[in-house]
Structure formats: C-alpha cells, structure tokens
Amino acid sequence: MKSLLIVLFVSISTLTAYGQDESTMNATYEGFINGTYVFTDDEGERVEFNNVANGVSAKYDLNSSKFVGRQFSITFTIDLEMDEDDEEIQVSTITNLLMPE
Secondary structure (H helix, E strand, C coil), X not given: CHHHHHHHHHHHHHHHHHCCCEEXXXXXXXXXXXXXXXXXXXXXXXXXXXXXXXXXXXXXXXXXXXXXXXXXXEEEEEEEEECCCCCEEEEEEEEEEECCC
C-alpha cells in the first residue's frame, strides 16, 4: 500500500511538472508598470507578465529603463493559482528572453 501511494505521488508530481505549456511571442518592452512587466506585441496588444524567472532577471534587469523600447522574443508560461479569496487567477512568468541582434 505504501509503495502504491509513492508511485501515485510521483506520477501526479510528474504530470504537474510537465503540464506547463510554454509559449513564445515577439514583443517590445514598455517597462515595469504597476508591478507587472509590460510588452506590446506585433499587433499593438498590451501583454503583461507577473513574474520573471531568476535566469532571465540575472541577464536582463527589466526593473530599469535600460531595455524599454527594445524588441524581445519572449518564452513564457501561464499557470492557474488561487488568490487570497480562493479565486482562480492566471499568473504569467517569463521563462526566457532573447534580444535579436
């Protein structure tokens, strides 16, 4: 019974870890505005990200204005989390940034 529970736990953990789909888009950085990282995509739509992965923030300091107006290729995930009111919210995280040369 104990080994069955371990196998079940590992299986669920694996499914959760691989359940995140990454997407990629091209967009221009507008700045860190009201606690979010704001970009404008190729069609002029505003896209906001809640978080930046550690490796990305080490490479690009998006809290400064240094990269405002620069074009990036953005790889990101969107996860569903529960807020303090037990409502489901989307949390978007930039997992990789590339700046065309």
